[in-house]
Amino acid sequence: MPREFASRLGTVESELKALWLQAQAGDETAYRDVLGRIARLLRAYLRRRMAGCLDDVEDLVQECLLALHLQRGSYDSTQPLSAWVYAISRHKLIDFWRRNRRYGALNDPIDDVDELLLAGEANEATSHMDLARLLGxxxxxxxxxxxxxxxxxxxxxxxxxxxxxxxxxxxxxxxxxxxxxxxxxxxxx
Incomplete structure (x- = not known):
C-alpha cells in the first residue's frame, strides 16, 4: 500500500504538471481543469494550517489562485509544479497571518512561521513515506x-x-x- 500511495502522489504531480504546461500553451480547458484541481489541493493544505480561521480558507484559496495566475510566467517547467504552487501559497498564508494578527494566541507567532515551514519542508519526504506507511x-x-x-x-x-x-x-x-x-x-x- 505505501508504494501505491507514493506512486499516486507522483501521478497527481505529473497530471497537474502536464495540464499546467498545456494551459501555458493556451489550452483554456486545461487551464480551468488544473486550477480546479489546484484549488482542491490548496483547500486541504490551508484547512490544515488555518484551524482557527476556517471561515477565511476560501478567500485565501482565491488569493493563491490569483497569485498563481499573475505569476504563471515564473514557473520553471524543470521543477515540480507542486513545489511552485505551495511556495506561493505559503507566502500568501504568511501574508494572511500578518494581516490578521487578531488571531494571535490561536496561532503560532508570525516570527515562528518561517522556521516551522522550513522545518516542515526538510521533513516533507520523510513525512510522505511515514504517512504512506501508516495509511497502508x-x-x-x-x-x-x-x-x-x-x-x-x-x-x-x-x-x-x-x-x-x-x-x-x-x-x-x-x-x-x-x-x-x-x-x-x-x-x-
Whole structure:
C-alpha cells in the first residue's frame, strides 16, 4: 500500500504538471481543469494550517489562485509544479497571518512561521513515506476515504461519487480511519 500511495502522489504531480504546461500553451480547458484541481489541493493544505480561521480558507484559496495566475510566467517547467504552487501559497498564508494578527494566541507567532515551514519542508519526504506507511495499515475503504477527503481535498459528496459510497459511509470511514491513525501514531511515538 505505501508504494501505491507514493506512486499516486507522483501521478497527481505529473497530471497537474502536464495540464499546467498545456494551459501555458493556451489550452483554456486545461487551464480551468488544473486550477480546479489546484484549488482542491490548496483547500486541504490551508484547512490544515488555518484551524482557527476556517471561515477565511476560501478567500485565501482565491488569493493563491490569483497569485498563481499573475505569476504563471515564473514557473520553471524543470521543477515540480507542486513545489511552485505551495511556495506561493505559503507566502500568501504568511501574508494572511500578518494581516490578521487578531488571531494571535490561536496561532503560532508570525516570527515562528518561517522556521516551522522550513522545518516542515526538510521533513516533507520523510513525512510522505511515514504517512504512506501508516495509511497502508488501514483497511482499503478507510484509506481511500481519507486520501480523497483529507489529502486530495475533495468534498464528502465528491468522494462518495468517485468511489460509489454514500456520503454517510464516507464520513464514517474517515472518522474510523482517523481514529485508527491516531492510535497507530501513538504506538509509533
Amino acid at each position: 495499515e488501514l483497511p482499503d475503504a478507510q484509506r481511500r476515504a481519507i486520501e480523497l477527503t483529507k489529502l486530495e481535498g475533495l468534498s464528502v459528496a465528491e468522494a462518495a461519487a468517485r468511489i460509489g459510497m454514500s456520503e454517510g459511509a464516507i464520513r464514517v470511514q474517515v472518522h474510523r480511519g482517523l481514529k485508527r491513525l491516531s492510535l497507530l501514531v501513538k504506538v509509533v511515538i
